[in-house]
Amino acid sequence: MRIFDFINGPMVWFSFICFFAGTLYQVIAFYSLSKSRARHPRYQQKTDLTRKREPEILDRNSLSYRFAMFRLTVFGRDPGMMLTTTIFHVTLLLTPFIVLAHNILLDLSMGISFPSLSEGATDCLILVVLACCVFFLARRLLVPQVRAITTPSDFLMLLMVAAPFLTGILACHQIGNYDIMISAHVVSGEIMIMALPFTRFIHMIYFFINRFILIHENTLGKGGSRVWR
Amino acid sequence: MTIQNPPEIDSRKIREILWERKKEVVVSLKSCAHCALCADSCFLYRCRKNDPKYMPSHKVINSIGTIYKKKGKVTRAELEEIRDIVWKRCVLCTRCYCPLGIDIPSLISLARQICRSQGVVHDFEEGKIE
Ligand code: HEM
Ligand code: SF4
Ligand code: SF4
Numbered sequence: 001m002r003i004f005d006f007i008n009g010p011m012v013w014f015s016f017i018c019f020f021a022g023t024l025y026q027v028i029a030f031y032s033l034s035k036s037r038a039r040h041p042r043y044q045q046k047t048d049l050t051r052k053r054e055p056e057i058l059d060r061n062s063l064s065y066r067f068a069m070f071r072l073t074v075f076g077r078d079p080g081m082m083l084t085t086t087i088f089h090v091t092l093l094l095t096p097f098i099v100l101a102h103n104i105l106l107d108l109s110m111g112i113s114f115p116s117l118s119e120g121a122t123d124c125l126i127l128v129v130l131a132c133c134v135f136f137l138a139r140r141l142l143v144p145q146v147r148a149i150t151t152p153s154d155f156l157m158l159l160m161v162a163a164p165f166l167t168g169i170l171a172c173h174q175i176g177n178y179d180i181m182i183s184a185h186v187v188s189g190e191i192m193i194m195a196l197p198f199t200r201f202i203h204m205i206y207f208f209i210n211r212f213i214l215i216h217e218n219t220l221g222k223g224g225s226r227v228w229r
Numbered sequence: 230m231t232i233q234n235p236p237e238i239d240s241r242k243i244r245e246i247l248w249e250r251k252k253e254v255v256v257s258l259k260s261c262a263h264c265a266l267c268a269d270s271c272f273l274y275r276c277r278k279n280d281p282k283y284m285p286s287h288k289v290i291n292s293i294g295t296i297y298k299k300k301g302k303v304t305r306a307e308l309e310e311i312r313d314i315v316w317k318r319c320v321l322c323t324r325c326y327c328p329l330g331i332d333i334p335s336l337i338s339l340a341r342q343i344c345r346s347q348g349v350v351h352d353f354e355e356g357k358i359e
Contacts, residue, residue: 148281149286149287217332218327
């Protein structure tokens with residue numbers, strides 16, 4: 001079958017090139033549209049030793065104080081969502097690399113491979129990703145706050161993530177027509193890889209730019225070094 | 230006394246302001262996962278009994294998001310609605326927290342700038358007792 005050869009051959013290369021070129025483009029675009037700026041030094045309390053210290057009302061090192069502060073973070077306010085999204089993103093990024101079949105294909109074509117887990121373990125990881133997708137879907141439909149900002153593209157995004165995992169596990173266990181399943185798996189995987197730097201998945205790149213490079217209220221690390229324009 | 234008709238909305242001017250910061254607006258709107266995790270960080274949202282209309286992302290999507298989607302071709306009525314969002318539902322306290330690092334106050338202030346350029350501004354005398 002010609003079309004099958006195409007999606008298993010040149011199309012794979014094309015989607016990876018698309019991904020790397022797109023990512024490079026986004027990073028270059030960011031650097032050319034932003035300018036470097038020094039961050040204002042963060043406020044630091046000077047310890048003036050000559051002044052008599054006032055008694056501390058709050059013990060900022062105590063466990064209870066730290067716990068109270070932790071409860072104010074997004075992990076403390078919405079632990080279910082944060083736990084799910086952490087597990088989701090880790091398994092999502094990890095699983096494709098440790099699937100045995102992927103590593104065999106990699107070894108055959110390029111002579112490299114990553115460590116693989118047993119088939120049962122990979123099945124579990126795939127089911128975790130799918131379960132997280134179901135959780136996000138349920139949250140979208142049931143939580144009024146999330147529903148208020150949901151657009152059709154959010155459902156498409158979830159579908160695009162779930163499709164390669166679902167078709168992959170079905171093909172692996174020969175459920176349904178194998179040829180159709182494996183083609184659907186390859187195509188949906190390729191579509192997702194190509195879409196990463198251009199669609200809503202752009203958050204994969206911009207998470208790091210927003211949180212570590214741009215200067216704003218919530219910058220992590222050293223506090224950022226660039227601003228827009 | 231004659232009541233002057235308000236001038237037409239100058240969508241070219243709006244586009245000019247918007248285009249200067251196009252990439253910032255586009256990637257912010259695009260990378261927002263619509264996850265509502267920012268909701269709890271806005272004190273106004275919590276004062277208003279968790280009304281979704283006060284969520285930071287809701288305010289961004291319905292102000293600068295609308296203006297961008299219409300490429301600046303908004304009517305005066307729409308712009309007045311946006312004015313009420315960006316002045317009455319947000320005080321630009323910069324305390325909102327988005328895990329993806331979207332700079333919400335910066336986008337809201339851009340929407341305010343666009344409203345101001347069309348003379349659509351918050352009436353600070355509103356409700357004042359004469
Ligand atoms: C390594 C970089 C990445 C980081 C730091 C990151 C971070 C985030 C964060 C903070 C959220 C918002 C919280 C949430 O809704 O779960 C989110 C949402 C999401 N991410 Fe990522 N992400 C990354 C990569 C990816 C990739 C590669 C994909 C898919 C191919 C993806 C798919 C999604 C989806 C579908 C959502 C929305 C979940 C929902 O419907 O609420 N992410 N991501
Ligand atoms: S602004 Fe940030 S926290 Fe709020 S919905 Fe968008 S991605 Fe989520
Ligand atoms: S800047 Fe606006 S949206 Fe953000 S926390 Fe303050 S009032 Fe809420």
